[in-house]
Amino acid sequence: MIEVLISAAVLASMYGLVAIGISFTWASIGMLNLAQGFIFTAGGYTAWLFAQYAEVWGITGPALSVGVLILGMGGSAIAGLLVGSVAFLPLQDRANFRTRSLIATLAISLIGTQLWLIFFGPQNKPLPPVFGEGRIEIGAGGISYQQLGTIIVASGMLAAVIFWMRSSRHGLQMRAMMMNPLGAAVVGVSVRTTGMRVLAISGALTGLSSVLLAQIFFVSPTSGTQPLVTGLIISLAGGLGSIPGTVAAAGLIGLAEALTARYLQQSLVPFVLFGIVVLILIFRPRGLGGLLEDVRE
Amino acid sequence: MSKEQRLVGRRAYRPHWPVNSHKVFKRRRWPGTKRSMLKLSGRYNPKTLRREMVLTDKKPLFWSVGLLALLLLPLGVASDRFFTMFGIICIYAAINVMWTLIIGTAGLQSFATLATVGVGAYGAGYLSVTYGIPWPAMLVVGALLGGVMGWLISLPARRLDGLYYALLTLGLSEFMRNFVTQSDALGGKFNGALFGVARIVPSDLLTTQLGQSLLYITAFIALLIALAVFRWVNGGRTGILLRAAATSKEDESFASALGIDFNKERTRVFIIASAMLGFLGAFYATYIGGTSLQIFSLDLLLLLLAMIVIGGLGRAEGAVVGTVIVVGITQWFTEWGPWRIVLVGALALASVLFTRNGLFGLKEQIQEIRERRQALHRAAITGRYAEYLPQQAPDILDKSQIVGRVYEKSLRERLRSWINPDLIAEHEAKPMGQHSDHLERMLNYFRKAPIPDKYAVYCEVPFESYRVVALSGLPGVPPRVVDDKVYPTLEQAYHAVFLRRVNDLRAS
Amino acid sequence: MSILKIDGLSAGYGPVRVLHDLDLEINPGERVGLVGLNGHGKTTLLSTIVGLTGWQDGSIEFRGEQIGGRRSHGMGRTTPHIVRKGIALAPQGDAIFPGLSVKDNLDSGAYSGATWRSRRRRRERILEIFPPLAKLLGQSAGTLSGGERRMVSVGRALMSDATLYLVDEPSLGLAPKISVNLVAALCEIDLGDGAMIIAEQNLPLLEGRVDRVLGMHAGELKLDVGEALGDVPPAAGVHL
Secondary structure, eight states, X not given: OHHHHHHHHHHHHHHHHHHHHHHXXXXXXXXXXXXXXXXXHHHHHHHHHHHHHHHHHTOOHHHHHHHHHHHHHHHHHHHHHXXXXXXXXXXXXXXXXXXXXXXXXXXXXXXXXXXXXXXHOSSOBOOOOSSOSOEEEETTEEEEHHHHHHHHHHHHHHHHHHHHHHHSHHHHHHHHHHHOHHHHHHTXXXXXXXXXXXXXXXXXXXXXXXXXXXXXXOBOTTTTHHHHHHHHHHHHHHOTTOHHHHHHHHHHHHHHHHHIIIIIOGGGHHHHHHHHHHHHHHHOTTOTTTTHHHHHO | OHHHHHHTTOOXXXXXXXXXXXXXXXXXXXXXXXXXXXXXXXXXXXXXXXXXXXXXXXXXXXXXXXXXXXXXXXXXXXXHHHHHHHHHHHHHHXXXXXXXXXXXXXXXXXXXXXXXXXXXXXXXXXXXXHHOOOHHHXXXXXXXXXXXXXXXXXXXXXTSOHHHHHHHHHHHHHHHHHHHHHOIIIIITTTTOEEOXXXXXOHHHHTSHHHHHHHHHHHHHHHHHHHHHHHHHHSSHHHHHHHHHHHTTTOHHHHHHTTOOHHHHHHHHHHHHHHHHHHHHHHHHHHHTEEOGGGGOHHHHHHHHHHHHHHOTTOHHHHHHHHHHHHXXXXXXXXXXXXXXXXXXXXXXXXXXXXXXXXXXXXXXXXXXXXXXXXXXXXXXXXXXXXXXXXGOTTOOOHHHHHHHHHHHHHHHHHHHHOOHHHHHHHHHOSSSOOOHHHHHHHHHXXXXXXXXXXXXXXXXXXXXXXXXXXXXXXXXXXXXXXXXOBSSHHHHHHHHHHHHHHHHHHO | OOSEEEEEEEEEETTEEEEEEEEXXXXXXXXXXXXXXXXXXXXXXHHHHTTOSSEEEEEEEETTEEOOOOBSSOTTSSHHXXXXXXXXXXXXXXXXXXXXXXXXXXXXXXOSGGGGTTHHHHHHHHHHHSGGGXXXXXXXXXXXXXXXXXXXXXXXXXXXXXXXXXXXXXXTTSOHXXXXXXXXXXHHSOOTTOEEEEEESOHHHHTTTSSEEEEEETTEEEEEOTTOGGGOOTTSSOOO
C-alpha cells in the first residue's frame, strides 16, 4: 500500500507540474497552451545536451544533478517564451484570440516534433540519474532516492511558486490579470509582459517535470505527447485556472493510475483516467475547483 | 398655362422600358425540390440596354470546375504517384469536410474526428479479417460504428463548455491508440497494424492501370458523398438555423427562441457527421487494404487541423483546398523528409497569425481592413466635412444622400470663393451665351437647384415688362412674385435672377 | 504648463466614431466635471486618454509629453505605459478584482514603480478618505456591495502616484445618498499640483464642488463655463 501511495505521489507531482503550467497560463492570459508537449521535450533535450557536455567537462555528482535540473527548467522556460512570442504576442489583442492561439500552439507542437526529429533523431535519449541510486527501507515498503527526490523537488517548486504568487508584487499582478484584464491594464499591468512572464514560469515548471520524468522514461521527439494529454486531463478535471483544484486532481489521477497499475493492469490506465475525468466533468462541468470562470464573467 | 404647370418639377420624357425579368430566362430547379440550379438574375445592360442574365452566385461554377479537375488530372496523368496523392487528397478532404460540418455547423469544437475514423476503420477491418465480410458490408458497419461513437462522444457535449470539450476529445485519440496497442485482436501483435482487409477493387486488378483508376474513382466518389452530405445538412433548414445561432455570439437561448432544440439538432448533426466519418474510416480500410495506428497519432490530427486552418474554418471549400495544399506538400516533396511537415506547420501558423479565417476568409478580412482605414480617414478629414459624417446622420437611410450633401457643401464653398465684381460684370454684359469657366460652372450649379423657391423670369408683356418670381414647386400653385421691380428687357431680368441667386449662395 | 492638453482628438470603435475633433486643456490643481447623457462620449474620452478605445487620432499631451497619436489597433496595449506616467483611471462600473481581498485590490493600485514600497502609507490615506473600507480590508472584493465596490475602485485609482485622476461615473448605479458622499469625498481630496476629471450624468452632484463643468454632447465638448457654474441655463447644451 505504501508503495502505491508513493508511486501515486510521484506521478501526481510530475503530471501536476505540467497541469499547473497549462492551468496557470489559461487563467492568466486566456491562452490554452497545447505546445506544452514541445516545451516539455525542449527541457528534456537541453538537459540531455548539458549531460553530454558535462561528461566532457568532467562535471559529476551534485553539480551535474543541479545543472541538469536547472538547465532543463531553463530550456523549457526559453521554449515557453518562444511559444509566447509566436502564439501570444502577435495574437493577443486580435479577434478570436482563444481559438487562434490554440491553433497556433498546436501548429507549434506539430513543427516542434519534426524539428526534434531532424536535429536529435528518433532515438531515445537517457538522462543521468539526478538523485542518485538507492533506496530507503521503511517497514514493509521502501522508497527509492529518485522517488523521494521527485516528490520533494516537485512539491517544493510548486510551493515556492504558489508562495511567490501570493506574496510578491508580480504575483499580485498575475492574480489581478486572472480576475479582470481591463482592471489590470488600468492599474498599469502590462498584459504582454506579464503574459510572457507567465509563459516562462509555466515553461520552467514543465521543464522540471520533463527532467523528473526522464528519470523513468527517456527523452524522444514524441515524449511530450503523453505528459501533455495527461496534463490536459488533470487540468480539466481540476478546473482550468484553479490551482487548488489542479493539485487535488493531480493527486486523484496519480492515485488512480497507481492503483490501476498495481491491482488491475497497466493497459487499463488510460481507460480509468478517461473515465474519471468524464465522470468529474459530467458532475462538475467546470472541474473540481472551477469557480474561476464564473468569477471572471 | 395649365400645360406649363403640369411640367413643374418633373422630367416628362424619361424613357421607360417594361421590366419583365421573369421572361428573361427560364428558371431550372433541382428535380423534386424548389431550389434553383443556378442563381441567375435577369437585367438590362446599362450601356447597350440589352436583356442579359447575370450569374449571381458563382460558387457552383467553381465547384464543378475544381472537382472536374480533381477527377481528370490523375486519370489523365495515370501515374502511380498521382493516384496515391490524389486518392489521399480525396479521402482526407472528405474527412475534413465532415469535420467542418461538426465545427462549423454543429458548433462543437471536437477533436475526436480521427478517433471516429479509426473506430470505423478498425471495427470494419476487424470484421473483414475475422469473419470475411465483403466491402459493402464493411461500409455499412463503419457507418453504424461511427454513428454509435458519435452518439457516445456527443453525450458530454451537452454538459461541457466548448473548450473543455475540445480538450477532452483531444485526449480521445491517445486513448484509442492505447486501446488498440493493448488489444491482441486488433493487431496489438503487429504494433497496431491490421492487414488483409477486403479490397474495394479486386486485388488482381490492382496492379493494372484500370484497377488504379477504378480505385481512385471510388475515393473521388467518397469525397462526392461527403460533399453531398455536407450540402444536405449545412444547407438544410436546421443547418441554416444552427449557423444563424452560432454567428450571434453562439447563443443557445437565441437558437431556442428561433424554435429549434439547439442541443438536439447539434447532436443530430454530430451523429450524422460521425456516421459519415465511420463510413470514411471503413472506406479507408478497404481502400488501402488495412489500417495502422498512425490514424490515432496526434501528428496526423494536427496535420488535418492544419489543412482546415489553412483553407478556412467552417467552409467546405476551405477544407478541400486546404487538403489539396497540405497533402500536395507532404506527398509531392517526399524527399524533404520531416521538413515538409515543418513547412505545413509554418503555413498553418502563418494563416493563424496573419489571416482571420484562412484562405477563404481573406476577402472579408480585406473588407474589414478597408473599413478601418476608412474610419481613420474620416477622422483625418473632420475639419472639412464635419457636418455630414455618416455616424452623425443616422436618420438618413440612403447613405448616398450624405455623400451628395457633403459634395454639395464643398461645391458651394468653392463657388462662393469665386464670387467677385468681375464675374458679376461679365454676367451683366452678356447674360446668355458663352461665358468664362467659373461663371459657366456657377450657372450650371444654379440651374440644377431644386424647383421649390427657384427663381424664374415671368413675362408680363413680351418685350416690355418682365418680373422675377419664385416657383412654388407644387402643381396648381402659381409662382409668387418676389418684388415689385419690373425689367424692360429679358437680359436685365436674367441678370436680376442671377444676382438674387448669387446673394443666396453667399448667405448659405 | 497644463497637465493635459488634447488637440483635435477623434476616437471610436471600428467604423463607429464617438469623439469628434475634441480640444481640451486641464490645468494643475483643477477639478473638472464632465457632464453629458449616456452614450455621448464621456467614457470614451476618459478611455481614449489611457488608450483604451478601438482607434484614435489626435494629440494628447500629458505634462508636455505626447501620449496620443494615431492608432487603429492594439486597444489597451499602451495603457500600462500611460498609466505609469501618472494617470489613474477609475473605470466605469468597477473593474475591481473580485477574487482578491480589498487590501490586495487597493495595493494593486500602487503597483507601478516606487509606490509599491509606500503602499501601506497610501492605503491608510485611502482609509481616511473612505472610512467604511477599514473594516472590510480582509474581505474578498467580490462579496462587497455596489457602493463599497465603487469605493474600492476609486480608492485603487487614488492609491497610485498619479497627477491626473480620471473618475468615470462614480455615482452610476448607486443609491443617491451613497453617491453624494462618494462624490463629496472625491471633491475634498487635496490634489496639489495634480488634476481630476470626473465624468457624471448628474450635474447637481458636481455643482459647486468642482472648478468647472464641461458639457459633452454627441462626441463634442459643448460648454466651457469656467467659474460661472451657477449661471448655466439648462438649455445651453447640457441635457439632464
